[in-house]
Amino acid sequence: MARDTFTKAECLYDRYVRKTKVEPDQVSTHYCPGCGHGNVHKFVAETIDEMGLQDRTIFISPVGCSVFGYYYFHLSNVQAAHGRAPAVATALKRAHPNSIVISYQGDGDLAGIGGNEMLHAANRGEPVTMIFINNAIYGMTGGQMAPTTLLGMKTATTPAGRTARNEGGPIRVVELLSKLDGPVYLERVALTDAKQIYRARAAVRKAIQNQVENRGFSLVEILAPCPTGWKMDPVDARHWIEETMMQVFPLGVTCDRTKEIAPSEAKPVPFVHTDLRALLDIEDESEGFAPNRTHSEGVERGVRLKVAGFGGQGILLLGQGLAECGMGDGYEVSWLPSYGPEMRGGTAHCHVRISERPIGSPLVAESDVLIAMNRPSLERFLPDLVPGGTVLYDSSLIPDGVARSDVRAVAIPATQIANELGSPRTANMVMAGAFARATELFTVDHLKASLPRFVKAKATLAVNETAIDRGAAHMEKLLETVMT
Amino acid sequence: MKLMKGNDAVVRGAILAGCRAYYGYPITPASEIAESSAIYFPRVGGTFLQAESEIGAINMCYGAASAGQRVMTASSGPGISLMQEALSYAAGAELPFVLVDIMRAGPGLGNIAPEQADYFQVVKGGGHGSYRMLTLAPASVQEMCDLTFEAFDLADRYRNPVVVLADAFIGQMMEQVEFPEARHELPEKPWAVGPEAERRDNLISSIYLEPDDLEAHIRKLYAKYAVMEREEVRYESYLLDDAEQVLVGYGIVARVLKTVVDDARRKGIKVGLLRPITLWPFPTQAVAALAKQAREFLVVEASMGQMVEDVRLAVSGRVPVRFHGRVGGNVPTVREVLNLLLPHDAGTGANPITGSKAPEEAIHG
Structure with missing residues (x-):
């Protein structure tokens, strides 16, 4: 951990080149000032560097602000449809058990449109790492209500504030998933002060470490600021997490079975292609069963x-x-x-x-x-x-x-x-x-x-x-x- | 040789083709495909997983295909509707996998009996954006095996989803099947993602933010589709050389029509059958050529008229194109179609084969 935190991780690209024609040499990111994604990208990238996983990692970008994850992470990248990242992650990991699959989703993607995919990937205990950015709002589409939007919070689609009666209350993902038998590690962290940011980094690290050791499903929920969506300045946004969001989304570990599961090595299954006919029950049975029928000439039977x-x-x-x-x-x-x-x-x-x-x-x-x-x-x-x-x-x-x-x-x-x-x-x-x-x-x-x-x-x-x-x-x- | 259900033959064909991953969700009348896969994929070291939904299943196919695996799923009408989103994404991201659709009757929950009314949503593309999917239409259990087998090669060759579109009769019926030799060598996929250094630069995505970039990408896809249209059109001609009336049908209907042709030919009526095997690319040129020789076309479907639109486009108004369809799980019968054949006796107005006075009303699409 004793690395210079101002050094860019190896597995992040040097430059961010989303729009080649418009910004050929852009070195800044597409994220707004004060956004939490930058912190979390860094945690993920630094962990990959530290553990030497750059050549083994497959990163899944979702739909939402982090849709362009693949412009930042110099890794094998897959961009998934809105909400479907956990299903895509499931098959990637099963195809390549020795890969490190990191699925990175926001709250609309993970808890809204992809709620079912998230629930079932967790329930199956898919041995992948899921990073969940909870900023209580739809950032990319312009500040609409998320499943995690707080009651009373005004958004583009709850102009008078979210109400329990009309929209229901915010979904607490790590508590919800903790009721399942599948997950191994679930924790909620927050990007507020240095201490919490350090904890967040450690949680991301643990969620990836768990996959390296093939222990099972890990998900880290990160309360992250969205100053633009919240219409706040970045400093106020971090305070708002601490004072308001954390009242609804308490920090902490809701599930940790890490120590109950021995580390192991995930190995690819060899491609079986011999004796297929026997394995598939299609061996020719007509042998030794020659037709012996007789039929009269000219009469079609x-x-x-x-x-x-x-x-x-x-x-x-x-x-x-x-x-x-x-x-x-x-x-x-x-x-x-x-x-x-x-x-x-x-x-x-x-x-x-x-x-x-x-x-x-x-x-x-x-x-x-x-x-x-x-x-x-x-x-x-x-x-x-x-x-x-x-x-x-x-x-x-x-x-x-x-x-x-x-x-x-x-x-x-x-x-x-x-x-x-x-x-x-x-x-x-x-x-x-x-x-x-x-x-x-x-x-x-x-x-x-x-x-x-x-x-x-x-x-x-x-x-x-x-x-x-x-x-x-x-x-x-x-x-x-x-x-x- | 083995007596086997169409749905079971699909699974054998897939595994022999080197498919080692099945992600699915049960639905009548396609469930045997999932059930057989649950037995046979694990036996050959493959993956079988019943997903949480068809949406989950098809996105797992997206993931496995991204990883370079030969992968498949199967479903029926309502499930295929749910999969359309991911099919669009897969076509955009150029991912090869195989989808088998065992068509049942709709709209809505409809019923579980056979129909051919998924033609539009599969052949014309039910997902968003400009894309195409190669669509194969088996008409026998043997073809369920063979076309599924070939679908994997086609999917990999073009980096595109391929659909095997069959009706519930073809899925549920048993016939004798001979199985192809297993594929041992599978194509290299340097574009796929995976845990190797040389794959670090690989990206599976359908995003092109700049209009010019997206247009270039779509044009590239369409150049690929143009090759499919040139190289992959398949159809079966049955007694078409001197045919004055051309019957067009696929799947179970083509089987019925073959019997119609045989019966009609015995009465000296010059009828032939064109059976499209690829529904996309459609055998447009073959139909157009027949339009110069035939007096009329009769398109028969277990739908209210979907493929008939492609026949009409190909005929381009040269000769009449009539349509007969049955729906709801009913399938056009031999007698029904015979009654629609020309000519009827000028004097009595009776059909020369069935003796029926007036032709039964054709449902015009």
Whole structure:
């Protein structure tokens, strides 16, 4: 700390060149006389110098008076949208865990428009450093009310003074955040006299040190003068902080878990690019599952299938299973579910296409086959079945049959059979077996062989196989009856 | 080959393309993308984070892209609306990332069923300022994987956000997918920020205070967009060579229209399909060329007419451009579109395919 405080920090640029055409050699800053940003920029810069962090630091400029932070700090710089700096900081730090991410925001940016981003970055305990300049006013836009404006304070948008009834009271950020489990270090300091300025400097230093040691989220709230916004001279402004602001925003530490957390080194995660297919569950499963279907020359085989029933009957899985089996047999397939509240509420349905040709529309507006597992589904989708089409319906739940004479109606007591197997949830596979036998798009054996591809609970494979067999056998019996 | 949902294929395509960061917020019908990402990104050493909001998520993409990472997010209409601010910032700051929009029905909360009414807010840019985003429109689960994969290359090549714009059907449906080879070598990004001395001078910003400077910057962006318009236009032509009627549609609608073309061709009606794959840059020249050959265009969308404006601009009044749209979660059906095809029998007024007497009223945009 024993450095010449009149020396410019290395990581600050020599000159401030915001408007190249207007001020080619400007050495002053864009901040007003008496502004607090200059102090805080210096604290940050000197800490970076002292700790040797210039090459590791990413500085985030906000929207507001410090929007031009990147003209001062000779660091990797990112300028963020209004209020979004904590979200930007989150991703920068996660992308480069060994970087030092410093997010620097004013009160409108941090506590107003970006309140949510601030709250959640703190709550997640993002291991970054947040510097929060609280001057109780919107400086850059010309002295409008900030979330931290004091009650009674006159601003451009509270010309008669802020009232609790109309605007609510000032937000105390470090107290608010102290209720969360995420932050490690929260402190409010003030730029008033030399003693407080020294404390402010120490707080900034600690907030950066915490990040170097990877301890967690640190935020320093700095009560800073805005003589222009407050319409005061710089000396009065510093007094006003002491006499008025600090009554509402008491100084002090509201959270310090620094010592509870051991220092560690944040390390980047290596880029994994080997064995990706296994990691992503996309290894080719079609190997050893060669198509063995036979089909007569010149007849294009395929089906436009609608499957419908109660949510919980495994309707979507039934459709998916048939599509899986079709794919394994070398068909083109598509499966389109109903989703969302309908699925959660009661009925579920899906569109399945299995085709020898590339599939145009995956939507089954007109079906060749309908599998109806309850009465509402039958009533809803039977009109879409083409004349001459087939409806397989669960006759255990729809005892009174199908009211259309131009379609082939096949009664499968799927629920009853599943109950006999002691596994009511396999009614869908009873239907799948019946479907395979009825359409002969693929063999019943192949359907059983595809089970592991869509049934996740391996313990149920055997009973599902039995269910498929029972459904197919029932269909077989019906076909024999028709023949004789 | 694998039977998979479109939304799940997006995640595989992204990771195979070298994306290692996903920041998102759940919304039906895009939630499977976040859910799959929550499983697979950590498995490959990547980052998955459910943000506090779509605003948080897209700004995290802004941060990760600034850091040079391949990063993505996904959402649907209402979430995309919230993201527009950051998309404008990212285009201005020239940040590459990928956004997947699984469109649902609006306006407002609307419902969660499929629509294509995010075209304006994505293709025309819902954010402020002069900017463009390359927009890819998959029409199959295979393309959900492939176009997401390619979107990362395009984003990096142009330093610009790229959007994969799909409707909820394409996101929710399952089809077979074959996966591309993984990218092992990713492009260097010397402009990105990071903890290295040589990056100390790097600045990610969209601010240009001087009017002349900002104009120069915007003109530079537009020179880049001009290259995209020259190099990146993609579309699929289906039986257009002798087509007298040209159907135009993208996403799920294009799938419906393909079946329409097949059915109509069987009846000897000369219909073809133009399916834009890039919505921006739009296949303007292809449409203009067809306008010299075709008698009319029929644009079909699951919206009240958004892309049709780009078709009309390209046709420039040469031939009629009709529009048919369904909304609210309804999708135009094969039969509906067949009924709109010409010619109807001069004597009876009946449609030669469907037998319907009068053409169903086309909704004119």
